[in-house]
Amino acid sequence: MSDRLPKLFVLDTNVILHDARCLESFEENDVAIPITVLEELDKFKRGNEDIHFQAREFIRRLDNLTGPILSEAGVSRGSGLGNVRVVLGGQLEPEIRNIFIQDQPDHRILNTALLLSRQRRYRQVVLVSKDTNVRLKARSLGLPAEDYEADKLKNFDQLYTGKRLVEGVPSEQISEFFAGKGIVPADRFEQISDPIANENFVIRNGSKSVLATYSASDRTLRKIEKQSAFGILPLNAEQWFALRSLMDENIPLVTLAGKAGTGKTLLALAAALETRARYQQILLARPIVPLSNRDLGFLPGDIQAKLDPYMQPLFDNLNVIRHQFREHDPQAQEIRSMLEAERLVITPLSYIRGRSLQRMYFIIDEAQNLTPHEVKTIITRAGEGTKIVLTGDLQQIDQPYLDALSNGLSHLINRMVGQPIYAHVTLEKGERSPLADLAARIL
8 A cells, every 4th residue: 555655755954955946856745844954944044155045945935835834734835746744843752862862953853754654654754865874874763765866867977978989980081170171071970970069079090080079050070179278288188178168269168077187177277368368357266165074163364364275276276377487478477467456366166156257267166066056056147258167076075965976067067968058078087197197096
């Protein structure tokens, strides 16, 4: 009988702070919200971070539902959807009191799920939490527990890489790229099936090869011309692909993924400096994710001193470019004057909230630490003439409730594939140093 009945999902607070629209994701199944969750949301009503927005939005959505939300039946979430109810707290179940030392919100949410599972033995009760430890605690109590997967990718290995190797192409076809304007109809290459807008190709036959990108507007393959950007010269095919997209004014959205040392941020900054005449300002930003669960208050000094360690990697990339030139070279002086005039700004991502992004080259570093909603919020603020570049390492995530399948950068890559104004490249070859490449691969 229980298999034929809708499930009852009990939500943890972190699910709501991750996605305010989560109530739409449980189809015909019912949803229970422990009163403890509403108490926790109350702490997040005020503020300008994404979690504060999610809390406010969820509370508004819940408030818009009419009916006895505290009743056992709850109220309908909408046409074709199950019901939602708020469950008041009660005495802790004996297992909760005996197993867990502290009386804390997580344990009260677990208690609610356990209580519901005993009251409704005829249907399956499932706790939904983005906290791995909470899920483990639930399972230790015999409660089914799941991650919130509505915005998760199904398979990380199938994530679009933006590049393809094509071998065995006749030499005369490759030679066509070096004649005329380097543009060849894509249908001339039977080895290339279903090309994607702005997808990149290494086309080769023995010692003869060419780098090309697919133009969806005229269904052609275009030879990638090798060029430097503000003194930075790409060192491999992936970097050539990346630099082309970064400097193309017809591609306002670019994502670069790859491990440490592959040149993601350096190439983005070099491209921004090279194309600076098109933009009013170059913005480099990154989310602040304290390590070891220590927030900014743990660090000494004023707010600038606290922020400097998080922004230093961006300054390091700028210094790599600046140190290619002598102090009195025009390029070095240009960087200095742009910093002084605030045409080149390095800042925490939270500091640009509310800004109007008009004619900006906007680079977001460490974008794998953003949620899908945060990425959407950033991109939807892009004004006329703005280019947005997101870089990140999808295997190096510091946010406790995100992983390689659920972070904003992976979500963006998966959803934007095939859009003519979007390009992506996954960089795999490390170019920082042999030592750095070895460490990134095997440690």
